[in-house]
Amino acid sequence: MTARRSTPWSRMWLAIGFAFLYLPMLVLVLYSFNESRLVTVWAGFSTRWYAALWQDRQIIDAALLSLRIALLAASAATLLGTLAGIALARFGRFPGRGLFGAMITAPLVMPEVITGLSLLLLFVSLAQLVGWPEHRGALTIWIAHVTFCTAYVTVIVAGRLGELDPALEEAAQDLGATPLRAFLSVTLPILSPALLAGWLLAFTLSLDDLVIASFVTGPGASTLPIVVFSSVRLGVSPKINALATILIVAVTLAAVLALWLAGRQAARRRAGAMPAAM
Amino acid sequence: MNGARSFLELRGVVQRFGEVVAVDHVDLEVRRGEIFALLGSSGCGKTSLLRIIAGLESPEAGRVLLAGRDISALPPHRRPVNMMFQSYALFPHMTVAQNVAFGLRQDRLPKAEIAERTDRVLELVQMAGLRDRRPAQLSGGQQQRVALARSLAKEPQLLLLDEPMAALDRQLRAEMQYELAEIIRRVRVTCIIVTHDQEEAMVMADRLALMHAGRVVQTGPPADVYARPNSRFSAAFLGRVNLFEGRVQAVAGEELVLDLPELGGPVRVPASGAVSAGQPVCLALRPERLRLSREPAAEADRPERVVVEDAGFLGSQVHYHLRLDSGRLVDALVPGSSELAGLEHGETAWISWAPRDAVLLAE
């Protein structure tokens, strides 16, 4: 591979790209510490909006509901997505594979309004036909989130499985492991970083969803995005700036942590490595 | 069939992938304790055959017998056969010791025994010092040793090596051929090696089977197959050869008289097998078996005049391209130390050969 290097031109594009991506969020974070009620006019440093946020029962309840749904949805989606990923990457051709593949790919690009509407109509029709689900709320949001998150997890898992040397599982079987044991003791541990990545992605997708949840929710079940949306529809608000800052900081910390863990693992590998010559 | 001595036996094995026949009615016998090579170019079916023996693929037809027992229906994890994979397939999330112990753990042996056998086999491949490394921290040669140790740890009745040298560089390959064969002989395991490299097969194997298009073409000790190829394919695949096409002119008692247009005049060779006058045949002459001289040899040896076309110096040998009067080019090899090593382009010389060095191929 030829040496990679930065040219002035590529540095310029990196600067433009990252300025575009990060300046809006930076401004948001900065003005969350603004004393003034007028969001865009600086009137001195203050943390009063964080205190106000803490007092806001509606937002706190919504955040807790969102977290609960996201935890459960990400876990279920990881389970379903792992199974689906194995089926797609390992089982070759089976009846219905084309349909299966399409149902995995379509949710990735399906406009949310369509997914949301179709699921709501399903729940309403099922309630009429079989009396389930009786109420719409956390349960129906969870089902909706599991459905579209499964597609994302499947893509990640199937991709990682596709890169794996198929000889690994064969070697395990050759050494006396049953196919199931070979999967559990060899493939699954190697797959675990991909599973974690899939879970995290599903978690953030669920936490972030507004449109689908708006369709399938029922009375009393307002997730955080639903509450935030009804607030920002009326215009900018310093309290939302504070909430946004908390979200941004949390995600950044998680990312830095993940990067640090990955870096440490790589460093540990390098430290023990010898020159390739024997 | 030599039932008493054959340890692994394949009978009428057939494997197809779609339209492609990968293994075409193969019968094969491997003897207890020998190193047996399956040699052939890529796509000849040798790896499929190995995977069938390991149980990783089930053949369409045919049976696999190990020590007289039919193991055709056994899944890979129930066969007393272990394989070293071409990619080594070392488990990346386990240490060297854990990789080696993996097979023993599947048998639920006592912890102490697992530890003891792991140590022993790591010692055998000289990897005991690196037992806590991960595969990613090992060089290619070290990975190969671990892979070998892992497949030997269960003391299999049969060891399978799939292109064992493919992942190594040239230098290391030559060294490891001898070392690997030495280790295998020391533990006295019956072993089948799949390789496309004739040198590897000839260095390591006691016997080999030459494969082509899903079939076994010839079986035997490397030296025999080299000296007595049974077909043009065998002759050409194993080493260099000069082939002369022609037909049988007459059968004269113990001798055959051949008419080979590229060689001037009739050629006499010892009679072999059932050939009749008029049959098309082919005469094979190894380049190193050609005798080169500046003056014509005795008339009885039927010398042929040649002109040196070009010469390649290979260090221990000189490789000549020589042009016969008929215009045909032949290869000849002479030792680099010989006084004939210095012939130059355009010089005239003579070649001859001993009748026993000429191999008659009737096809």
Place this chain on the structure above:
Amino acid sequence: MTAFGRRLRLLITGIPFAWLLLFFLLPFVFVVKISLAEAQIAIPPYTALLARVDGHWQWQATLENYAFLLSDRLYLLAYLNSLKIAALSTLFCLLLAYPLAWAIARAPQPARNVYLLLVVLPSWTSFLIRVYAWMGILGSNGYLNRLLLSLGLVDSPLPLLRTDFAVYVGIVYTYLPFMVLPIYTSLVRLDYRLVEAARDLGAPAWRCFASIVLPLSRAGVLAGCLLVFIPATGEFVIPELLGGADTLMIGKVLWQEFFNNRDWPVASAVAILLLALLLLPMLLYYRQQAADSAPGRTVAGG
């Protein structure tokens, strides 16, 4: 394969398959069904397709909703405008993302991984928050207008928020990572020696790009464009928060039919027509993904 192995396979495939059939495919059956019904003031707010009239079962499907959508200029305009806004945003996104992806792919490690993380990071924070950030920037009393005013570049605040312009900015901003990632993936796989060979053979830089780099990254560009275009066509949050009252986008229309007018049959018909419109690009995306991830046919080696 043993009987146990077969049953295990059936289970592994069957569970996610059944879930997706029930909660992804089946819903569309109901959307189609309800799009053929009539709205009524009841719970649920639509008529049954099969009704008992005078002791007979009667089929009451109607194509009236579709006829209504096709005859009303408002809906037609909304569809066309959605396609226009999505297509132009995709183009702007591509123009910004391609050089960025190139710069990242050509950066040395470990900077490359950091850049990559920096591109993805915003998409892990809330989508809603990122759209909201632009409300503060583009408003008539927003940061951008205050900056322009204080610099004396304008005399009165520019109308930026609640315009199509704001919608474009919003879509490009939020969807940029989805464009950068696939392009980056295809560029980082590209063997740079090909470019060097072309330069060595005397090709000018633009020619290298046009005849080597661009064709070899086509798959990434196509995937990125579809990943932006398809969801952007049905986008609701961005036109709702950043667009004006006259910003017609079909996702917004669907939302309003459903939540404001409570006309479920018309909303369903809008959804079906939107889906029909996006079927071709979706099929394209599916084929591209399938080609990209097709398990390499295991060649019988040896």
